[in-house]
Amino acid sequence: MINAAPASRPVHAPMDQFAVDGGELLVDGIKLSTLAARVGSTPFYAYSRALLRQRVAELRAALPRQIKLHYAMKANPMPAVVQFMAGLVDGIDVASAGELKVALDAGADPAEISFAGPGKRDPELRQSVASGVLVNVESMRELPVLARASQELGLPARVAIRVNPDFELKGSGMKMGGGPKQFGLDAELVPEALLFAAREGLAFEGFHLFAGSQNLRADSICEAQLKSYELALRLAEHARTPVKFLNLGGGFGIPYFPGETRLDLAPIGANLQAIVARAASELPEAGIVVELGRYLVGEAGLYVTRVVDRKISRGQVYLVCDGGLNHQLAASGNFGQVVRKNYPVGVFPVRGDAREPSMVVGPLCTPLDLLADRLALPEGQVGDLVVVFQSGAYGASSSPQAFLGHPPVVEVLV
Numbered sequence: 001m002i003n004a005a006p007a008s009r010p011v012h013a014p015m016d017q018f019a020v021d022g023g024e025l026l027v028d029g030i031k032l033s034t035l036a037a038r039v040g041s042t043p044f045y046a047y048s049r050a051l052l053r054q055r056v057a058e059l060r061a062a063l064p065r066q067i068k069l070h071y072a073m074k075a076n077p078m079p080a081v082v083q084f085m086a087g088l089v090d091g092i093d094v095a096s097a098g099e100l101k102v103a104l105d106a107g108a109d110p111a112e113i114s115f116a117g118p119g120k121r122d123p124e125l126r127q128s129v130a131s132g133v134l135v136n137v138e139s140m141r142e143l144p145v146l147a148r149a150s151q152e153l154g155l156p157a158r159v160a161i162r163v164n165p166d167f168e169l170k171g172s173g174m175k176m177g178g179g180p181k182q183f184g185l186d187a188e189l190v191p192e193a194l195l196f197a198a199r200e201g202l203a204f205e206g207f208h209l210f211a212g213s214q215n216l217r218a219d220s221i222c223e224a225q226l227k228s229y230e231l232a233l234r235l236a237e238h239a240r241t242p243v244k245f246l247n248l249g250g251g252f253g254i255p256y257f258p259g260e261t262r263l264d265l266a267p268i269g270a271n272l273q274a275i276v277a278r279a280a281s282e283l284p285e286a287g288i289v290v291e292l293g294r295y296l297v298g299e300a301g302l303y304v305t306r307v308v309d310r311k312i313s314r315g316q317v318y319l320v321c322d323g324g325l326n327h328q329l330a331a332s333g334n335f336g337q338v339v340r341k342n343y344p345v346g347v348f349p350v351r352g353d354a355r356e357p358s359m360v361v362g363p364l365c366t367p368l369d370l371l372a373d374r375l376a377l378p379e380g381q382v383g384d385l386v387v388v389f390q391s392g393a394y395g396a397s398s399s400p401q402a403f404l405g406h407p408p409v410v411e412v413l414v
C-alpha cells in the first residue's frame with residue numbers, strides 16, 4: 001500500500017493550563033479578547049502570574065525542601081517577570097551585566113544572585129564583585145581579573161567554579177557538557193583554579209554544573225544530577241574551604257512538539273532526596289541549587305497575534321498575522337530546530353467543532369516566517385486572535401525584532 005496511514009499521529013500535549021470558556025481563552029480569568037483590548041494593540045506576549053505561582057508551588061511540593069530553586073532569567077528577562085519570580089524563588093541566575101542590573105532592580109538579594117556565562121568582560125566581573133554576587137567562573141582568565149577587582153574594591157570576590165564535566169547529559173536538546181566546550185573549566189583544570197583562588201584570597205564557595213537544556217526525560221536528568229554531584233564531591237577534595245554552594249544545573253524541559261509529554265517530577269524529587277541525604281554527611285555546608293529557566297516560565301506565556309488576512313492559495317488556507325518570527329523566532333523553527341515542527345497554536349474565539357489544515361504565517365517577506373504548518377485549526381477569520389502556547393521562555397528577547405521594521409512586541413504580566 002502506498003498511502004498507508006501512520007498508526008497513530010503524534011499530537012501536542014493538551015494546553016490545559018489555560019481554561020477555555022464559551023470559545024474564549026482565559027488568561028488568569030480574563031477573556032483573551034478583553035486582554036487584547038486592554039493591551040491596546042497586537043501582537044503581544046502575555047504571562048500569567050497564577051501559572052508562574054502554580055509552577056513554583058508544584059516544584060516545591062515535588063522536590064526536597066532543602067533544594068534551592070533559582071530562576072535563570074535569560075529565559076524571560078521582562079523586568080516585571082523577574083521581579084515577580086524574585087519573590088517566589090530562592091535566587092536569580094544572570095548571564096550578563098545587563099541581566100544583573102534587572103535582577104538587582106527587581107530587589108533580588110545579591111547574596112542569592114549568581115552570574116554565569118562565557119566571555120565575561122572585565123567591567124562585568126568588576127560590577128559583580130561590587131554587587132556582592134557569586135561569579136560562576138568559566139575560564140582561568142577570569143580569576144586574576146576577579147582578584148584585581150577584589151583588591152581595588154576591598155571586597156572579596158565570591159566565586160564558584162563552573163565545571164565542564166567529562167560526561168554528557170543524554171537526551172537533551174542542547175548539549176553543554178562533555179568534550180571541549182566554551183562553558184566552564186574542564187574538570188581537570190579545577191585543582192589549579194582552586195589553588196589560584198586560595199592564593200589570591202578569593203572567596204571560594206562551590207561548584208556549578210550545567211549539563212544541558214530542554215530535557216523531557218526524568219531518568220537522564222537524574223543521572224546527570226547524580227554524576228554532577230559525584231564529580232563535585234571529587235573536586236571538593238582539592239578545595240581548601242568547605243563547599244557552601246552546589247548548583248546541579250537544571251535542564252527541565254516542557255513539551256513543545258507533537259508526541260512530547262510533560263516531565264515527571266516524582267523521580268527527580270526522589271533522586272534529589274537521595275543526593276540531599278548524602279550531602280548531609282559528605283558536603284555538610286553545601287546549599288544545593290537547581291537552576292531553571294523555561295520550566296518555570298515557558299508554559300505560563302502566550303504569544304498573541306491577530307489575523308490580518310485569510311487567504312486561500314490553490315486550496316490551502318493561509319492565516320496571515322500581524323506578527324511572526326520577528327517576535328516568536330522559536331515557534332517559526334529557526335531557533336535551533338533541525339527539522340521544523342509546529343508549536344501548539346490555537347485560534348480564538350473557537351466558533352465550532354470544524355477544523356481545517358491551516359498555514360499560519362507572519363507579515364515578513366520571507367518563507368521562514370511560519371508559525372504553523374498545515375495544523376488542524378478552527379476556521380480562522382480576519383480579526384481573530386492566533387495564540388502560540390509555550391511562549392513564556394525564549395520569546396521576545398530571543399527574536400530578531402528589528403528584522404523588517406515592524407513595531408516591537410508588547411509584553412504584559414497578567
Ligand SMILES: *Cc1c(COP(=O)(O)O)cnc(C)c1O
Binds near residue numbers: 213214252292294295
Ligand atoms: C540557559 C541556561 C539555563 C536555563 O536553561 P533552561 O533550559 O531555560 O532551563 C540555566 N543555566 C545556565 C547556565 C544556562 O546557560
